[in-house]
Each structure stands twice: as structure tokens, then as C-alpha cells.
Amino acid sequence: MSVTHSYKLRVAAIRAETEDARSIVLEPEEGDAERFSYRPGQFLTINVPTDREGGAARCYSLSSSPLLREPMQVTVKRTGEGYGSNWLCDNLNVGDELEVLRPSGMFTPSSLDADLLLVAAGSGITPMMSILKSVLHGGTGRVALIYANRDEQSVIFGEELLALQGKHPDRLHTVHLLESVQGLPSMELLREHLRPYRDREMYVCGPQPYMAAVTAAAAAAGVAAERVRQEKFFSLDTDPFAEPRSALDHSGPSATVEVQLEGETQTVSCPKGERMLDAFLEAGVDAPFSCREGNCSACACFVLEGEVEMLRNEVLEPEDLADGIVLACQSVPLSDHLRVSYDE
Numbered sequence: 593m594s595v596t597h598s599y600k601l602r603v604a605a606i607r608a609e610t611e612d613a614r615s616i617v618l619e620p621e622e623g624d625a626e627r628f629s630y631r632p633g634q635f636l637t638i639n640v641p642t643d644r645e646g647g648a649a650r651c652y653s654l655s656s657s658p659l660l661r662e663p664m665q666v667t668v669k670r671t672g673e674g675y676g677s678n679w680l681c682d683n684l685n686v687g688d689e690l691e692v693l694r695p696s697g698m699f700t701p702s703s704l705d706a707d708l709l710l711v712a713a714g715s716g717i718t719p720m721m722s723i724l725k726s727v728l729h730g731g732t733g734r735v736a737l738i739y740a741n742r743d744e745q746s747v748i749f750g751e752e753l754l755a756l757q758g759k760h761p762d763r764l765h766t767v768h769l770l771e772s773v774q775g776l777p778s779m780e781l782l783r784e785h786l787r788p789y790r791d792r793e794m795y796v797c798g799p800q801p802y803m804a805a806v807t808a809a810a811a812a813a814g815v816a817a818e819r820v821r822q823e824k825f826f827s828l829d830t831d832p833f834a835e836p837r838s839a840l841d842h843s844g845p846s847a848t849v850e851v852q853l854e855g856e857t858q859t860v861s862c863p864k865g866e867r868m869l870d871a872f873l874e875a876g877v878d879a880p881f882s883c884r885e886g887n888c889s890a891c892a893c894f895v896l897e898g899e900v901e902m903l904r905n906e907v908l909e910p911e912d913l914a915d916g917i918v919l920a921c922q923s924v925p926l927s928d929h930l931r932v933s934y935d936e
């Protein structure tokens with residue numbers, strides 16, 4: 593049985609991008625379109641069909657742009673012997689339905705008018721495509737993209753990038769790094785490519801060793817750490833599609849939480865010691881979430897009034913915390929009264 597917070601998307605098209613990557617175009621059911629509004633850089637959580645105990649929920653960044661009114665699209669690259677990515681590339685057909693959670697995540701630029709530096713490798717291009725198309729179409733910012741791949745054949749969106757470059761020669765600058773030509777991108781090589789853009793907001797996504805080399809190169813090139821945002825790809829250990837845990841115990845002291853979501857405010861009672869997200873979902877608030885383990889930022893919200901304690905945080909940066917952002921799935925109330933918003 594599925595949770596009420598999940599939705600169905602119909603597979604409208606499937607396109608081979610490279611030998612081992614497929615784009616999947618997805619359509620919401622009638623009446624659900626609004627629930628699938630998203631910001632450039634956000635991701636969907638897909639319940640990949642499986643008989644395995646614990647399910648196979650996997651996150652995929654949207655490679656489409658919400659500003660272009662193009663249909664929603666994720667792009668999946670096969671991962672070795674991985675289950676979910678290979679299942680989606682091998683078994684999905686047009687007309688099939690996928691169970692998903694709403695778009696979420698914080699890997700989104702604060703302004704489409706800011707100049708950005710995007711640094712990607714392999715499937716890490718997916719959120720970057722959404723961001724760069726959105727900036728070029730809906731903003732005034734300039735974009736530098738540094739994109740590393742094994743060889744020319746494994747470049748996802750190569751032609752689309754070339755076309756965008758032709759259309760926006762003054763605003764998009766693309767550098768392709770190919771392992772077959774330059775070898776694995778060294779810290780020194782990355783530093784030289786990053787240096788001209790060191791004053792920009794920087795977004796990084798790719799395999800872990802690449803992200804480590806890029807962040808080291810960014811520091812060496814003089815990019816301030818607080819301007820570097822990373823999207824870490826991993827597979828969920830938990831099953832966000834499983835039945836929610838049993839009812840919360842409301843017999844002890846609790847906090848009153850005013851929660852604002854999509855322009856509506858609801859008041860929820862959250863027992864002290866319980867996580868806010870659990871109380872929101874129990875009360876019927878359609879709050880976003882994915883991993884429920886403090887790893888993904890899908891549940892991030894602003895605490896406008898009152899104090900919470902975060903039990904685990906593997907994803908928010910110090911400057912997010914300074915802005916009052918918390919992970920609802922890991923936050924327990926300390927104050928008696930809280931005001932929380934997903935809409936800021």
C-alpha cells in the first residue's frame with residue numbers, strides 16, 4: 593500500500609541521450625499539475641518497482657526547466673550493477689506509470705539574474721541543465737559550465753549545450769573536460785578553469801572524488817566556501833513510500849506549530865521529542881520529504897519563530913542554518929510555539 597503523499601506520473605516519452613543514459617518525460621495526472629511545480633535544480637523521488645524488502649526509492653534531478661514550460665523530465669544514467677538506474681533504463685515503457693514524491697531539494701539558485709559557475713561530471717549535468725536553461729531563458733545571469741566526462745560519446749546533452757551556446761554566445765560559456773583527452777581532471781587543471789569565475793555562486797554535482805577535487809580546486813582558486821553548493825548523489829537506504837510509522841504519542845507536552853505551505857497556514861500539535869515532519873504528515877499537511885534521514889534536504893523549511901533542535905544534518909551548510917533553514921525530518925521542537933514556512 594502506498595502513502596497518501598505519493599503521486600502517479602505517466603511516462604510520456606523516453607529518449608536515449610547516450611549509450612548508458614535515458615531521459616524520461618513524465619506527465620502528472622489531471623488535477624495534480626500544481627503539485628508538480630518545481631524550482632530549477634530540484635529532484636523527484638521515484639519508487640522503482642521491486643520485490644526487494646525495503647523497496648528501491650531513488651532520487652532523480654529534473655533536467656527540464658520549469659520556466660520553459662517544457663514537460664517534466666528526469667535523466668537517468670546507469671550505475672554499474674545498480675538496481676534502480678538499470679531497471680529504469682531497461683524496463684520502462686511509454687504509457688507506464690511511476691509512483692513519485694513531489695519535487696523537492698535546495699540545489700536551486702537564489703536568483704536567475706546572478707552570474708553562476710556550474711561544475712558537473714557525468715549524470716551531475718541533470719540539475720545543471722535545468723538551472724542553466726532557466727537562467728538563460730528567464731533571467732539575466734551569465735553561466736559558465738565546466739563539464740567532465742569519460743569521452744565525447746558519454747557527454748549527456750552535448751548537442752543541446754552546443755545549440756544553447758550558439759543562441760547565447762555572450763551569456764553561456766561551456767568547457768568540456770574529457771578523460772580521453774586530458775586524463776582525469778586534476779585539482780590544478782580544475783583550479784585554472786575555475787579561477788576566472790571565482791566571484792560567482794558555484795554549483796557542483798558529480799561523482800564523489802570529482803566533487804572533492806572541485807571543492808579543493810575552488811578553495812585554491814579563491815572561491816569563498818559559503819558560495820559553493822553541492823548536490824550529492826546517493827541511493828536512499830530508507831523507503832519513503834512505506835506506510836508511515838504508528839501514531840505519535842500526544843499524551844505528554846507538545847509544541848504548537850503554525851506551518852505555512854503553498855500560501856496556506858495550518859496549526860499542528862507536535863509532541864516535544866518528536867520530529868516536526870512526522871507531526872505535519874500525521875496532521876495531513878502535504879509537506880515535502882524524501883530520505884527522512886537528514887541526507888537530502890527535501891524537507892528543508894524556515895523556522896520564522898521559536899527554536900528547534902536538529903538531530904542529524906548531513907546536507908545543510910552553516911549559512912543555511914544562519915538563514916533559519918532546518919530539516920523538518922530531523923527537527924524536534926524546543927519552544928512551546930513555532931512558526932515554520934516552506935514558502936520563503
Ligand SMILES: Cc1cc2nc3c(=O)[nH]c(=O)nc-3n(C[C@H](O)[C@H](O)[C@H](O)COP(=O)(O)OP(=O)(O)OC[C@H]3O[C@@H](n4cnc5c(N)ncnc54)[C@H](O)[C@@H]3O)c2cc1C
Nearest residue numbers: 651652653668669672673674675676677715718825826827
Ligand atoms: C538528490 C539526488 C539527485 C539525483 N539525481 C540523479 C540524476 O539526475 N541522474 C542519475 O542518474 N542519478 C541521480 N541520482 C542518483 C540516483 O538516485 C541513484 O543513486 C543512482 O541511479 C544509482 O542507483 P542504483 O539503484 O542504480 O544503484 P544501487 O543499487 O543503489 O547501487 C549503487 C552502487 O552500488 C553498487 N552495489 C549495489 N549493490 C551492491 C552490493 N551488494 N555490493 C557491492 N556493490 C553494490 C552498484 O554496482 C552501484 O555501483 C541522484 C541522487 C540524489 C540523492
Ligand code: FES
Nearest residue numbers: 882884888889921
Ligand atoms: S527528507 Fe531528506 S533531509 Fe529530510
